[in-house]
Amino acid sequence: MRGSIVILILSLFLTHLNAQELELKEEYLEPITKTELRKHIEILASDSLEGRFTASEGQIKAAHYIKNQFSSLQLHPYNDTTFYQSFNMWQWHWGKCAISYGDTILVNNEDMVYQSYSPIEPAIEAKCVFIGNGTDSIVAQLNLEGKVAFAYINNLSRYYSINRLIRNKGAKALIIANPNNDEQFNRLIQQVNSDNSQQKIFKDRPSFSAYSSKTFAVKASFAELLFETSEDDLLYINDPKTLKKLPTPSISLSCPIIIEPIETQNIVGYIKAKEPTEETIVVSAHYDHIGKKGKNIYNGADDNASGTSALITLAKAFQNIPEKLDRNILFLATTGEELGLLGALHFAEQQKQLPFEVKANFNIDMIGRNDSIDKENYLYLIGASHYPLLDSICRVANQSDSLTLHKEYKRGYGSFINLSDHYAFHKQGIPILGFFSGLHTDYHQTSDTIDKIEFEAMQKRVELIFRTIFLACQTEILK
Ligand SMILES: [Zn+2]
Numbered sequence: 001m002r003g004s005i006v007i008l009i010l011s012l013f014l015t016h017l018n019a020q021e022l023e024l025k026e027e028y029l030e031p032i033t034k035t036e037l038r039k040h041i042e043i044l045a046s047d048s049l050e051g052r053f054t055a056s057e058g059q060i061k062a063a064h065y066i067k068n069q070f071s072s073l074q075l076h077p078y079n080d081t082t083f084y085q086s087f088n089m090w091q092w093h094w095g096k097c098a099i100s101y102g103d104t105i106l107v108n109n110e111d112m113v114y115q116s117y118s119p120i121e122p123a124i125e126a127k128c129v130f131i132g133n134g135t136d137s138i139v140a141q142l143n144l145e146g147k148v149a150f151a152y153i154n155n156l157s158r159y160y161s162i163n164r165l166i167r168n169k170g171a172k173a174l175i176i177a178n179p180n181n182d183e184q185f186n187r188l189i190q191q192v193n194s195d196n197s198q199q200k201i202f203k204d205r206p207s208f209s210a211y212s213s214k215t216f217a218v219k220a221s222f223a224e225l226l227f228e229t230s231e232d233d234l235l236y237i238n239d240p241k242t243l244k245k246l247p248t249p250s251i252s253l254s255c256p257i258i259i260e261p262i263e264t265q266n267i268v269g270y271i272k273a274k275e276p277t278e279e280t281i282v283v284s285a286h287y288d289h290i291g292k293k294g295k296n297i298y299n300g301a302d303d304n305a306s307g308t309s310a311l312i313t314l315a316k317a318f319q320n321i322p323e324k325l326d327r328n329i330l331f332l333a334t335t336g337e338e339l340g341l342l343g344a345l346h347f348a349e350q351q352k353q354l355p356f357e358v359k360a361n362f363n364i365d366m367i368g369r370n371d372s373i374d375k376e377n378y379l380y381l382i383g384a385s386h387y388p389l390l391d392s393i394c395r396v397a398n399q400s401d402s403l404t405l406h407k408e409y410k411r412g413y414g415s416f417i418n419l420s421d422h423y424a425f426h427k428q429g430i431p432i433l434g435f436f437s438g439l440h441t442d443y444h445q446t447s448d449t450i451d452k453i454e455f456e457a458m459q460k461r462v463e464l465i466f467r468t469i470f471l472a473c474q475t476e477i478l479k
Contacts, residue, residue, distance in 0.1 A: 023324055024470050031317040032462050034455040040069070040309035041368070044287065045301035045450050052300060053291025054201060054336045055089070055264045062287050062308075066267040066333045069312045073319050075269030075331065078354065085266040087346050089336065090205045095121075095256035099175070099216060101128075101226060101249060106218060109192050113185075114255050115159075118212035123254035124148065124172050130227050130246050132238040134162040141240035145170035148251060150226065152179045152235065156188055156217045163213045173253055174213070179220040179235050188217055194293055201262065203342050208257055216253070226251070266343045269315070270330040270356075271322050273473070280328040280356040281472050283465075284344060284421050285311040285364040286337030290444060301450040303443065306368030307435075308333055310462045317466055326475040330356060334421050337365075344421035348428055360390060360472055363422035363434045367461045368453040371438035376457050378404040379464065382416045382434030383426060390433045390468075393477060397467035403460060409436055435465055 043049070043065055050058030067083045077083045097108035097120075106112040126148045132138050134151035139162075149166040151174065153159060159176050166174055178184050200206075224231050227246045237243055267287070270280070285307030289300030299305070315331045336342030351358060363382075370376045384391035384407040391407065398405060409416045417423060422432040437457070442448040472478045 024467060028317060028321055028470070029463050029466060031320065032313055032459060032466060034459050036313050036316070037309050037458055037462065038450075038453075038455055040312050041301055041305045041450050041453060044305035044308055045299040047297050047299070051291040051298040052287060052289040054288045054339055054342070055091075055262050056291055058291070059264075059288055059335070063265055063267055063335075066287060066308065066312065070267060070269035070315065070331065073269075073312075073315050075271060075315055075319065078268035078270060078330065083267050083269050085268050085347060085350070086263055087265070088261040088263055089201050089203055089339075089342060090259060091201045091262045092206055092208075092257055092259045093200065095258050097255035098253075099218070100252040100254075104225065106222065108255070109189060111218070112222075113188050113192055113217045115215045115217055116213055117208055118214050119208050119210055119257035120173070120214060120254050121210075121256035123252045124214075125250065125252050126172055127248040128175070128226055128251045129248050130223065130234065130237070130243055131166070132243055134165065135238075136165060138238060138240055138243065139165040139169060142169070142243065147171055147248070148173045148175060148253065150175045150177075150223060152177055152220065152223070154178060154180065156184050159215050163215060167213060172214070174215045175218055175222075176215060177218050177220040177223055179223075179231055182219055185217060185219050201336070201339050203336075203340065203345065205259060214253070214255075264335045264343070266335055266347055267333040268330065268347070270328050271315070271318050271325065273325045273328050274323045275326075277327060278355050278357040279326070279359050279475075280330050281469055282330045282332055282356075282358050282361045282425070283311060283314060283364070283469060284332040284334055284361060286334045286343065286421055288335050288338055288343075290338050296446045298444065298446055299449050301453055302366045302368045302440070302448050304337070304365050305450075306366060306453060306458060307364035310364050310367060310458070310465065313462060314466055314469065318469070324470070325473045327359060327473045328356065329469065329473060337421055341421050341424055344424035348424035348430075358425065358430050359478060361422055361425035361430055361432045362465065362469055362472070363420055363432060364465065365420040365434060365436055367435055367437045368455075368458045369437050369440050370454050370457055371440060373438070374404055376454070377402070377460065378406065378437070379461050380406045380409040380416075380436040380438060382409060382420070382436055383422060383432045384408060386417065386426070387431040387433060389478065390431050390472070393471045394433060394464070394468045397471050398464055403464055409438065411439065433468070435461065437461065
């Protein structure tokens with residue numbers, strides 16, 4: 001209701017302003033062409049950029065491309081020297097993890113899988129004790145103090161209760177194997193190797209406790225070697241007396257964790273308003289995506305080469321008309337969105353130290369497809385119900401165009417207000433509007449490719465975004 005009153009007032013206000021006063025001329029939209037939009041997506045979503053995973057070589061290529069575009073459009077670097085707003089994140093990976101027994105060395109993710117997140121450094125040197133199926137009654141009768149326990153279990157992902165039991169008895173680590181199903185071990189190997197194809201990256205330095213539980217999965221045949229007893233015989237040894245008679249070989253376990261800083265960058269340039277001012281409209285789009293897994297590249301044509309292409313194209317269009325702007329427009333191509341809005345959060349936190357007073361953020365994330373609900377000529381406005389004034393401005397901007405505008409997007413993932421970069425600004429109380437054309441079955445799949453982008457629909461959306469930003473840059477309209 002409040003929104004409709006605002007829109008009514010704003011509409012009346014705008015109809016009283018004549019076109020001369022507003023000076024939003026059709027010719028301003030001329031740089032927003034399908035050819036221009038396609039050109040940038042072709043580069044950003046190409047295989048050579050390998051899915052633009054944050055801090056990867058492909059993403060660095062994307063960063064160069066955007067920087068060169070900003071530079072050739074003669075945007076001002078955000079801090080007057082560089083378009084790169086670089087900052088450190090943290091990545092971690094395992095060092096050389098191994099189980100050693102005599103000359104036998106089991107290598108992580110090949111011959112064994114370390115299933116815990118607790119670093120082992122220096123190595124654990126200890127006797128290994130076979131504990132059968134590891135029930136309470138068996139574990140209660142064995143001496144496990146300072147030792148490594150080895151259990152046969154039926155499911156390699158259900159080891160928590162055994163882990164608790166052996167830790168209560170002072171054991172340093174657990175080795176598990178499924179004697180009935182080697183396939184399960186092979187699947188585990190496949191699974192970790194596909195997950196490990198991406199680096200683990202965080203905003204803050206991650207910490208890991210050396211005192212947490214430590215569990216290794218191996219093939220059942222390793223028990224045969226350690227305890228000099230056949231796999232089949234071991235399967236049936238579950239009484240503590242017999243278990244105590246088995247050898248207790250000395251083994252070594254190691255798994256150091258390596259944590260290091262890794263640099264990434266937002267690309268930031270701006271157009272100065274006609275008169276010097278700190279008041280600024282921030283237009284953002286993330287240029288990172290989810291990279292590749294093995295040989296499979298996630299091109300991310302819609303997510304979010306579409307938004308990034310729109311960002312560059314809008315910069316081109318606005319660069320023709322700085323004399324029409326009461327406010328600066330800052331173009332922000334963010335990094336690390338897929339990892340948790342890292343680049344946007346960094347910008348929003350640093351922004352207070354820059355000479356920009358951010359009046360609003362317009363974020364563009366996935367605007368190149370048509371969903372099954374509206375088919376075409378529509379746009380979702382994320383945050384519209386929180387910020388009715390921006391919603392109204394967008395609706396006024398839309399009057400001649402008649403895209404169907406939806407407040408919010410409420411399917412699948414809950415509220416989208418915290419699911420893209422606009423959230424970093426919303427969190428700080430800065431009004432936001434997120435432009436979005438909806439989810440589709442290619443979302444975060446290798447099939448999010450340029451051939452599926454609907455350029456006709458995308459062009460109309462970018463034109464509307466242009467008009468909305470134009471109005472938001474007029475002090476008579478957005479106070
Ligand atoms: Zn996205």
